[in-house]
Amino acid sequence: xxxxxxxxxxxxxxxxxxxxxxxxxxxxxxxxxxxxxxxxxxxxxxxxxxxxxxxxxxxxxxxxxxxxxxxxxxxxxxxxxxxxxxxxxxxxxxxxxxxxxxxxxxxxxxxxxxxxxxxxxxxxxxxxxxxxxxxxxxxxxxxxxxxxxxxxxxxxxxxxxxxxxxxxxxxxxxxxxxxxxxxxxxxxxxxxxxxxxxxxxxxxxxxxxxxxxxxxxxxxxxxxxxxxxxxxxxxxxxxxxxxxxxxxxxxxxxx
Amino acid sequence: xxxxxxxxxxxxxxxxxxxxxxxxxxxxxxxxxxxxxxxxxxxxxxxxxxxxxxxxxxxxxxxxxxxxxxxxxxxxxxxxxxxxxxxxxxxxxxxxxxxxxxxxxxxxxxxxxxxxxxxxxxxxxxxxxxxxxxxxxxxxxxxxxxxxxxxxxxxxxxxxxxxxxxxxxxxxxxxxxxxxxxxxxxxxxxxxxxxxxxxxxxxxxxxxxxxxxxxxxxxxxxxxxxxxxxxxxxxxxxxxxxxxxxxxxxxxxxxxxxxxxxxxxxxxxxxxxxxxxxxxxxxxxxxxxxxxxxxxxxxxxxxxxxxxxxxxxxxxxxxxxxxxxxxxxxxxxxxxxxxxxxxxxxxxxxxxxxxxxxxxxxxxxxxxxxxxxxxxxxxxxxxxxxxxxxxxxxxxxxxxxxxxxxxxx
Numbered sequence: 001x002x003x004x005x006x007x008x009x010x011x012x013x014x015x016x017x018x019x020x021x022x023x024x025x026x027x028x029x030x031x032x033x034x035x036x037x038x039x040x041x042x043x044x045x046x047x048x049x050x051x052x053x054x055x056x057x058x059x060x061x062x063x064x065x066x067x068x069x070x071x072x073x074x075x076x077x078x079x080x081x082x083x084x085x086x087x088x089x090x091x092x093x094x095x096x097x098x099x100x101x102x103x104x105x106x107x108x109x110x111x112x113x114x115x116x117x118x119x120x121x122x123x124x125x126x127x128x129x130x131x132x133x134x135x136x137x138x139x140x141x142x143x144x145x146x147x148x149x150x151x152x153x154x155x156x157x158x159x160x161x162x163x164x165x166x167x168x169x170x171x172x173x174x175x176x177x178x179x180x181x182x183x184x185x186x187x188x189x190x191x192x193x194x195x196x197x198x199x200x201x202x203x204x205x206x207x208x209x210x211x212x213x214x215x216x217x218x219x220x221x222x223x224x225x226x227x228x229x230x231x232x233x234x235x236x237x238x239x240x241x242x243x244x245x246x247x248x249x250x251x252x253x254x255x
Numbered sequence: 256x257x258x259x260x261x262x263x264x265x266x267x268x269x270x271x272x273x274x275x276x277x278x279x280x281x282x283x284x285x286x287x288x289x290x291x292x293x294x295x296x297x298x299x300x301x302x303x304x305x306x307x308x309x310x311x312x313x314x315x316x317x318x319x320x321x322x323x324x325x326x327x328x329x330x331x332x333x334x335x336x337x338x339x340x341x342x343x344x345x346x347x348x349x350x351x352x353x354x355x356x357x358x359x360x361x362x363x364x365x366x367x368x369x370x371x372x373x374x375x376x377x378x379x380x381x382x383x384x385x386x387x388x389x390x391x392x393x394x395x396x397x398x399x400x401x402x403x404x405x406x407x408x409x410x411x412x413x414x415x416x417x418x419x420x421x422x423x424x425x426x427x428x429x430x431x432x433x434x435x436x437x438x439x440x441x442x443x444x445x446x447x448x449x450x451x452x453x454x455x456x457x458x459x460x461x462x463x464x465x466x467x468x469x470x471x472x473x474x475x476x477x478x479x480x481x482x483x484x485x486x487x488x489x490x491x492x493x494x495x496x497x498x499x500x501x502x503x504x505x506x507x508x509x510x511x512x513x514x515x516x517x518x519x520x521x522x523x524x525x526x527x528x529x530x531x532x533x534x535x536x537x538x539x540x541x542x543x544x545x546x547x548x549x550x551x552x553x554x555x556x557x558x559x560x561x562x563x564x565x566x567x568x569x570x571x572x573x574x575x576x577x578x579x580x581x582x583x584x585x586x587x588x589x590x591x592x593x594x595x596x597x598x599x600x601x602x603x604x605x606x607x608x609x610x611x612x613x614x615x616x617x618x619x620x621x622x623x624x625x626x627x628x629x630x631x632x633x634x635x636x637x638x639x640x641x642x643x644x645x646x647x648x649x650x651x652x653x654x655x656x657x658x659x660x661x662x663x664x
Contacts, residue, residue, distance in 0.1 A: 087563050087656040108567050115565025124663040126560040130264040140564050142257075188564070 033099070034196050034228055035061040035084055040093030042079050042251075053079040055251045057093075061230060063195070066222045068242035069232040076251040077232040078200055084230065085118055085198045086110045098195065115143055119189030121199035121231075125181040127173040133160065133184045134169040137191050144192060159187040163217060179210035186217065190227065199231035203238055215241050262577040269550070276546045277586040280636050283535045284590025285597060287632035289622060290531055292598050293606070294524050296623035298517075302484065302510075304449045305517050308390045310510040311353070311478030312487045313494065315343070318506040320475060321513075328357060329431040332473040339498055339505060340477055348482050348490065353377055354474030356465045360428030362458065364416040371412065371426070373458045375465025375474075377401065391616075395420030395444030401461045405443040411455030413445045420444050426460075430470040438468050447616060450516070487511075532631075536639040543643035547579055551651040558651050559659025572652035579644015587636040591629055598622040 042054040054076045061067060061084075069077040082088040083095055086102055094101050097117060102110065114120075127136045137156045141147055147155075160166045163183035165176075173181055182202060189197050199218070203211030215238055222229050231238070239245050247254040266273045306312055316324075320331040333340075333354075344352040356375035361368050378398035398407055406424065408416070418424060422442045430436040440460065448454055466472055481490055487509050494507050511518065551558070558571055606620035 082657060085563065087660070108569075111562070111565050111567045113565075114563065118565075120560075120563050122560070122660075122663065124556075126556070126660075126663050128557060128560075130261065130268060140566075143566060143570065192565070 031062040031064060033060055034063050034065075034097070035059070035230075036096040036099075037080070037084065038094045038096070040080075040083060040090040040095065042076070042083065042088070043091045052251050054083070054090075057251075057253060059246065059253070061196070061228065063228055064222070064226050065228050065230070066219060066241075066243040067228075067230045068239050068245045069230065069248060070234060070239050070245050071232075071248035071254075072234060074250075075248040077248050079251075080248065081198050081200050081230065081232050084196075085120060086114055115140060115192060117195050119192060119194035119197040119227075121182070121185050121189050121197060121202045123201040123204045125173070125178070125185045125205070127181055127184055127188070129173050132170045132172055133165055133176065133180075133187075136173070136184055137187045140188060140192050155191050155193075156187075159190045160184075162190070162221070163187045177210075178206050179213060182206060182210075182214050183217065186214070186221075190221065190225075194227070196228040196230065199229065201233060202231055203233065203235060208237065211235070212237060258574070258577050259581060262574070262581045265550075265554075266578055266581065269553070272546055272549065273582070276543055276582050277589060279542050279546075280539060280583060280586025280640050281590035281593060283539050283639075284587050284632045284636045285594040287532065287535055287635060288591065288594030288624065288628060289598060289601070291528055291628045291632060292622035292624045293620060294528055295625055295628055296621050297524065298521055299623050300618070301449070301517050301520060302514070305514045306480075306484060306510050308448050309450075309453075310513055312481040312484065312510050313479040313491055314508045314510075314513070315340075315352075315477040315479065315494075316475060316506050316508065317504060318500055320506070321508065324357075324475065325359075328475065329469075329471060331475060332471055333475065333477065335473045339503060342497075343477070343479060343494065346490075346493075348486065350480040350482055353478045353480070354462055355476045355478055356462050356469070356471075356474045357476075358426075358428050358460075358465050358468060360426060360468075362412070362416065363425045363427070364418050364422065367416050369412070369415050370456060371458050372456050373406075373426075373460055373465065375462035376459050377462050390446045390448045392444045392446050395442065397444055397446075398459060398461055399443075401463050403441075403443075403461065404438065404464060405441045406458050406460045406464075407444045407446050408442060409454030409457040410445050410447045411451065412458060413442070415455070418442050426468060428468050430468065432470065434470075436468055436470060438464065440464070532635055536635055539636060539639040540643045543579070543582065543640050544646055547575070547582075547644050547647040548650065550578065551575060551647045554651075555654060555659045556662035558654050559656050559662065562654070562656045563660060568652040572648045575648030575651045576641070576644050579648065580641045582644070583637040583640030586640060587633045590636060591633055594632065595624060595629070598624050 037057055037059040040054055040057045041052070043050055043052050045051070057080060059080075069080060071077045079088065083090055084097075086097070089103070094103050096102070097113060102113065105113070128139065131139060134156055137160060138152060141152045141155065157166065160169055163186055165180060165183050165187065168176060168180060173184070176184065186197075197218075202218070203214055206214060218229055218231075219241055221227055231242075233239060315333070317331040317333065324331050340352055343349060354377060358373040358375060360371060360373070362371040376398065379401040392407065393410060394413075395407070398405060406426070408418065413419075416424065420442050423439055424442060425437060425439050427435065427437045446454070446459075448457070462474065479490070481487060491507055491509050498505050498507075500506060561571060562568070602621040608618050608620045610617045
């Protein structure tokens with residue numbers, strides 16, 4: 001793992017820089033903006049020591065992007081992802097999701113936003129061990145009151161099928177491999193039809209081959225369904241597949 | 256339903272802990288059922304004993320007899336043959352109506368003279384025996400002839416006078432009109448009742464003998480014995496409206512108005528039972544909430560995940576609260592089943608008990624399971640377990656998402 005990390009970080013500098021400039025300048029002028037980060041700072045306390053996790057970050061994410069946040073551990077990429085995902089709040093600055101400022105929203109309003117607009121994929125998969133693959137995908141859908149039973153079942157079937165796990169629908173997570181678990185997690189994130197999926201190091205706990213498969217799946221979904229993906233990574237192969245790479249170091253954007 | 260299933264699956268993840276929690280609740284219920292059941296049996300035994308041996312279910316008397324009867328017993332005599340009495344006796348649900356005449360005076364044997372409190376009863380009435388169920392003859396025999404000049408004595412009184420069945424005693428009493436009257440009687444037997452103080456001065460004699468000693472006819476009280484103690488109040492209301500005091504000059508007194516000892520025992524034991532309930536409730540709350548806090552801590556990462564993917568705090572609270580509810584439901588039900596079985600088993604064996612205060616004989620205790628006992632035990636365990644689950648559930652719902660998510664690694 002440590003070896004991979006260094007390997008990925010080195011490559012990142014070489015391969016992302018040339019791609020970055022044309023992508024953000026030309027391609028997406030008329031595409032609607034999904035996330036706007038406006039000069040965000042994030043400060044937290046480690047004991048009595050204050051740490052600046054993010055410093056004056058501004059960022060725009062357009063609909064349909066397949067974007068990587070890259071950087072070594074401690075660079076602030078996970079913190080940024082958490083802020084965009086509304087599970088953490090900035091110390092200063094503001095974040096707009098689909099044009100709406102999320103500061104000052106109640107926990108319940110944020111929960112609704114996360115349920116309906118955002119999807120999460122975690123490094124450690126985070127499936128509920130007592131639920132089958134099917135139930136894991138279905139669980140967040142049960143929280144959406146406007147989805148009836150038939151729609152719900154159709155969707156679960158559809159997305160399990162999309163990630164290629166329909167035959168494993170009734171397996172519990174501990175009966176699935178790491179790659180299969182992450183596919184279930186992706187199906188779970190997709191099932192609520194979010195406009196953006198946030199993935200924190202989605203391949204870090206998988207071997208390269210499996211990780212690549214997961215990434216290809218995400219990319220396919222991005223291209224076929226138009227779902228926006230933002231993921232953090234320090235793996236060079238992952239960055240290679242990204243449409244755009246934002247590099248972070250010590251809480252600041254590296255241009 | 257789906258929520259309950261998921262809660263059950265989550266509880267089953269740590270089987271040993273779930274079993275320990277269930278056992279805890281079940282043992283609490285068993286303890287409550289057995290303790291309460293035993294006390295209910297004591298109440299029941301005491302109530303029926305008091306009613307059968309002494310008070311009857313309802314006593315009929317002249318208004319005011321209870322307050323002033325001791326000073327002037329001749330002013331409160333009920334007539335020997337009255338239509339009211341036959342009407343009461345023929346009412347369905349009434350087992351019997353027995354006349355009682357109270358006599359107080361002095362009893363002598365040899366050099367010894369002591370005071371006595373006597374009740375003139377009707378030995379010929381075969382059913383009278385039922386009214387004396389709790390009065391046990393320990394020597395000789397009970398009264399069996401209405402015309403015979405004989406008495407049965409309480410054990411304490413017999414000891415004081417140093418008499419045995421077959422001996423002769425002299426009874427001295429103030430007759431109506433103010434004269435003194437005396438009669439010689441043969442001791443037929445010696446009895447014990449549930450009340451030792453009563454036995455020290457009590458004797459029974461045929462009512463005809465009591466009447467001739469007092470030179471009156473009639474009785475002070477008619478004891479009404481019903482088929483069911485629980486229906487006392489129904490009959491009381493029925494008799495009171497049928498025979499209004501103004502027209503009939505009859506007063507109806509239910510047993511519980513005079514069963515002072517019983518009432519105070521019930522109040523005392525019930526209070527003790529409440530303390531026991533409180534203690535068991537506390538133990539359940541403390542141990543179960545500890546277990547459920549562990550349950551929440553272990554699943555911190557999961558809670559973080561659920562909050563992150565859009566579950567509301569209320570839903571997390573509900574999820575964990577249902578687990579407490581389920582533990583309570585299953586544990587309390589298990590406790591009821593086992594508790595009932597144990598109660599039946601213990602009752603069939605019997606609990607040897609020493610003589611209670613004021614009584615002479617030990618007895619064999621049983622456990623009387625009433626619906627009330629079961630419902631109370633179940634509710635206490637169920638509610639306390641559910642309450643115990645609320646705090647951990649609330650803690651779970653207040654977790655910081657970011658911190659909780661870190662537990663997944």
